[in-house]
Amino acid sequence: MKLRFLIPLVVFVVMVGFLGKGLLLDPSEVPSPLIDKPAPQFTLSELHNPGAKFASESMKGQVWLLNVWASWCVSCRQEHPVLVELARQHIVPIYGLNYKDTRPEAAQWLRERGNPYDASAFDNDGRVGMDYGVYGVPETYVIDKKGIIRYKQIGPISPSVLRDQILPLVQRLQQGSPT
Amino acid sequence: MIPEIGHFSLILALAMAMVQAVVPLIGAAKGNENWMRMARPVAQGQFLFVATAFACLTYAFITSDFSVLYVAEHSNTELPLQYRVGAVWGGHEGSMLLWVLMLTGWTMAVSVLSRKLADDLIARVIGVLGLVSTGFLFFILLTSNPFIRLMPAALEGRDLNPLLQDPGLVFHPPMLYMGYVGFSVAFAFAIAALLGGRLDAAWARWSRPWTLVAWMFLTMGIAMGSIWAYYELGWGGWWFWDPVENASFMPWLAGTALIHSLAVTEKRGSFKNWTVLLAIIAFSLSLLGTFLVRSGVLTSVHAFATDPTRGVFILILLVIVTGGSMALYAWRAPKVGLGGRFALVSRESFLLANNVLLLVAAATVLLGTLYPLIIDALGMGKISVGPPYFSVVFVPVMTPLVFLMGVGAMARWKEASLPDLAVRLRWAFAVALISAVIVPFLMGEWYPLVSMGLLLSFWVFATIFVGVRRRVRRNQEIGRPGFSGMTRSYVGMQLAHAGVGAFIVGVTLVNGYQVEKDVRMNVGDTTEVAGYTFRFDGVAQTKGPNYTATQGYIQVIKDGADLMVLHPQKRNYNVQTMPMTEAAIDTGLTRDLYASLGEPVSGGAWSVRIYYKPFIDWIWGGCFIMALGGGLAMSDRRYRLASRRKAEKPSGATHAAGALATEGGRA
Amino acid sequence: MRRFLFVLIAAWAVCGTVAVAKEAAPMIRDPEIAGRMAHLTQKLRCLVCQGQSVADSGSDFSNDIRREVEKLMEEGKSDQEVIGFLVQRYGDFILFEPPVKSTTAPLWIGPFVLMALGGAVLVIVLAKRAKRPVEELSPEQVAAAERLLNDLEKEGKDS
Incomplete structure (x- = not known):
């Protein structure tokens, strides 16, 4: 058998390998280039208190979650109970970034569903969201004591993602080991 | 009740497909004529049952039977009748059923139109088609059954995606699938020839009209999809190099290579191995397209709602069909002879160059389409490959192809003289060059790319003119009417090439002056x-x-x-x-x-x-002219003659005659 | 005609005031920026719409990106700087034209390598072919062929 007649088969086998691997991947998920980079700094007014400022700078020294949410966002409703439950356990502070929303609607939404956030920054025009590369709400960032983004969850946090990925990471970061 | 009839018909069709796949192939291997003769009736029966299933699903849509899940998800009582019919293939399950309907329809056509073919050959062809059909019927019944009931029935349907509520839906998918699936016939002929060890000019003559019809439908289907995107998506673009579009374009490129290579194998007995490989590649790319569109491995505007089990299933089918046939190829192809001798400069050489370029083009599209997946699979990040990439790399591949098209159609079989070609074509080139330089000025502004594009299209038109004029002159010299002796095959070729020229005019001018x-x-x-x-x-x-x-x-x-x-x-x-x-x-x-x-x-x-x-309409006009050319070539009378003659002659003789005929004179 | 009149009246009514005909204002005032934007946004992927470009899509995401690009351009940023701004936030995924770097080298070089390879194989194969002796036919084959050719003549020669 001449080897050159095997070339098509070999090419095909390699391609199938990639296609098979591809089935396990999600093509629409965009990994953030901000992972392991400093979180963009911002100062915004607070949702409930337009007079007060929320500055990301002031979060240095603790591990925290930044959750991007909006009252118009459908999958935020699915995620919300998970966050409320997490907040009740006081493991890690959760801060909200209220994205392209209005104050009355956002406040109403939290009144109805419970407020898991230590505070929510009010990002009316979505500028801060853009700095974080937000493209689908909800999104959640895990930020370490030095203000470095360590993890990004795109889409709602499910109880399993929280248990298997976010919480172990938070614990490691809180104990001080960087990875 | 009606949906159950459809469901049951589909199961019966699967049973028949399994018989169709097993019995005739074993019969052909063992030389059992009774077993071989089962091929035709079983294939026809299978078509009947798939058609029944399809009719039942259509009925469920027309009567808005929302107790059928698929209907409830894709239709609504307010939906106009023509879209309710179109909605049958508006989702994954129904479009798969359309796919299989096309496949069994083609098989049916083969079984009816090949009365004179040798029994073992037809048994193998139909058996291979049965194998493919078995795989897809399993796929439908196990993962994508359109007849599943919804209990309790929905009061109202969720309606068809508004993007699809358009006349385009009624015509585009059936056309496209006719083409896609039509390559299965050429594929089956190729596999049958490899199995039977008879790979000759007769085989090429048989495959060629089938391939031409499939290619014609695919060309029209792609053009219609492009028109649809142009007016429906509201962006004014006509081609987006989207993975799904690429999925239909790759088989087209391979199919175009195939119809050219079949011409050489038919007339000169050369490139046999290569032609067989192309037939396998063309159909494999169709299957790959099905996988890409339905598995969710790539993001696309047109993709279906996806489900990983479906992806796994189609991938397995792809491995069996393509992997199996490429293994068979590696095993059998080395024993195939090389065919007629030809010189370095000859029509054969030009056609082989055409094939290489078309395959490079197809490989380029494949590379660009799969590259994001490859990078992701290797964990090297996530990238997008879109229109800017393809326009950069595609033009350099297509330019020599179009240039050679003009020369190749003029060159003689077996041995052509380069100086002679140059003499004949220098006027064509001069005319094309001068027009290409001047016309952009007339359009208002001169751009090098526009001039380049126009040079190519004028070159195409000019070489066609020179070619036809030469034939007319030769006829007149021997006192025959000028246009006599021009076969449909020849006119079809020139027409299709003119379509390419028109297409380039459209692309060039709309890009330059929009x-x-x-x-x-x-x-x-x-x-x-x-x-x-x-x-x-x-x-x-x-x-x-x-x-x-x-x-x-x-x-x-x-x-x-x-x-x-x-x-x-x-x-x-x-x-x-x-x-x-x-x-x-x-x-x-x-x-x-x-x-x-x-x-x-x-x-x-x-x-x-x-x-x-x-x-801009020249783009699609060009495509339809190409399709028309293909149709004309397919209707050439020698394919009808061949089917009458073949029955009595052993195929070795046809091969020898082909070799002799071309040795002696020019075809 | 009556229907048309009615429609016109309806149209005026919907829109309220009857304005004096004047030249319509371009959506982007600066024609130079408009041109650059049209060019650049074609090359950006709308991340939420599965395969459309930012220029073609009407999604919120694309509207935001367009607004941001326009703003950056008005601030005097070059196309490269704008691209850098976006890549920093969304990664290379947002570019339809992947940047040339080590991981994308096969993508960019691939087609040309294939073409060169194809060309080389083509020349080798053709040169080998041209040197090959003519295939010999057995006497029986020749006889069979001649019979067939005779039939052909009878039925009319084609092509």
């Missing part, structure tokens, strides 16, 4: 685009059968005279409440005027996008 304006229009505002004045006369609410729309009124004025009113719409469909932009287009031979409504801006004004697109 004008786009994005304006904010108050009522009464005007804007001028390429000599046309567009006046915005406001909007009004209108109602369609299942949507409400805001319709704009845009008066087009040329030289002070009212020309027409364009009615672009923003539609809101009642059920899916999805806003849809419906562009208004005035089509013309030399230009399209294209208007689409954007968003309302403050104070009753609207953002309006207006395009002037010169010669």
Whole structure:
């Protein structure tokens, strides 16, 4: 058998390998280039208190979650109970970034569903969201004591993602080991 | 009851497909004639049952039977009848059923139209088609059954995706699938020839008309999809190098290579191995397209709702069909002879160059389409590969191809003389070059790329003219009418090549001279685009059968005279409440005027996008001319003669005769 | 005609005031920026719409990106700087034209390598072919062929 007649088969086998691997991947998920980079700094007014400022700078020294949410966002409703439950356990502070929303609607939404956030920054025009590369709400960032983004969850946090990925990471970061 | 009949028919069709796949192939291997003869009736029976299933699903759609899950998910009582019929293939399950209907339809056609074919050959061809069909019927019944009931029945359907509510849905998928699936026949012929060890000119002659028909449908199907995207998506583009479009384009490129290579194998007995490989590749790329569109490994505008188990299933099918046939190829192809001798400069060589370039083009599209997946699979990040990439790498591959097209069609079989070709073509080249330099000036502005594109298309037209004129002269010299002796095959080839020229004219001019304006229009505002004045006369609410729309009124004025009113719409469909932009287009031979409504801006004004697109319809016109050429070539009388003659002669003789005939004279 | 009049009246009514005809304002005031934007946004992927470009899509995401690009351009940023701004936030995924770097080298070089390879194989194969002796036919084959050719003549020669 001449080897050159095997070339098509070999090419095909390699391609199938990639296609098979591809089935396990999600093509629409965009990994953030901000992972392991400093979180963009911002100062915004607070949702409930337009007079007060929320500055990301002031979060240095603790591990925290930044959750991007909006009252118009459908999958935020699915995620919300998970966050409320997490907040009740006081493991890690959760801060909200209220994205392209209005104050009355956002406040109403939290009144109805419970407020898991230590505070929510009010990002009316979505500028801060853009700095974080937000493209689908909800999104959640895990930020370490030095203000470095360590993890990004795109889409709602499910109880399993929280248990298997976010919480172990938070614990490691809180104990001080960087990875 | 009716859906159960459909479901049951599908199961029976699967049973028949399994018989069709097993019995004739074993019969052919063992030389058992009775077993071989089962092929035809079983194939016809299978078609009958698949058609019944398809009819049942159509019936469920027409009667809005929302107790069928698939119908409830893709239809609605308000949906107009023609779209309810189109909705049968508007989703994954139904379109798979259409796929199989096409496959069994082609098999049926083979079984009916090949009465004179040797029993073992036809048994193998139909058996291979049965194998493919078995795989896909399993796929439908196990993962994508359109007849699954919904208990309790839905009161109302969720409606068809508004993007699909368009005449394009009724025509485009059936055409495309006819083409895609049609390559299965060439594939089956190739596998049958490898199995039977008879790979000769007769085999090529048999495969060729089938391949031409499939190619013709695929060409039209792709063109229709492009037209549909052009007016329905509201972006004014006609090709987006989207993975799904690429999935249909790759088999087209391989299929185009195949019809050329079949010509050589038929007339000269050469390239046999290569032709077989191309037949396998063309159909494999069709299957790959099915996988890419339905598995969810790539993101696309047109993709179906996806499900990983389906992906796994199609991948397994792909491995069996393509992997199996390529293994068979590696095993059997080395024993195949090389065929007729030819010189370095000859039509054979040009056609082989054509094949290489077309395959490089197909490989380029494949590389660009799969590269994001490869990078992701290797964990090297995530990238996008889109139109800018393809336009950069595709043009350098296509340019020599088009240039060679003009030369190759003129060259003689077996041995051509390069100086002779140069002499004959120098006028064509001079005319093309001069026109290409001048015409852009006439269009208003000179761009090198436009000139380059026009050079190619004028070159195509000029070489066709020179070729036809030479034939006419030769006829006149021997006292025959000028156009006598031109076979449909020859005219078809020249026509298809002219279609390529027209296509290039369209692409070049629309890229070079398209004008786009994005304006904010108050009522009464005007804007001028390429000599046309567009006046915005406001909007009004209108109602369609299942949507409400805001319709704009845009008066087009040329030289002070009212020309027409364009009615672009923003539609809101009642059920899916999805806003849809419906562009208004005035089509013309030399230009399209294209208007689409954007968003309302403050104070009753609207953002309006207006395009002037010169010669854009030549793009699709060119495609339809290509398809027409293919159809003409397919109807050539020698294919009808061949089918009559073949029965009595052993195929070795045809091969020898072919070799002799071409040794002796020129074909 | 009557229907048209009605429509016109309806149209005026919907839009309220009857404005005096004037030249419509472009959506982007600066024509130079408009041109650059049209070019650049074609090359950006709308991340939420599965395969459309930012220029073609009407999604919120694309509207935001367009607004941001326009703003950056008005601030005097070059196309490269704008691209850098976006890549920093969304990664290379947002570019339809992947940047040339080590991981994308096969993508960019691939087609040309294939073409060169194809060309080389083509020349080798053709040169080998041209040197090959003519295939000999057995006497029986020749006889069979001649019979067939005679039939052909009878039925009319084609092509």
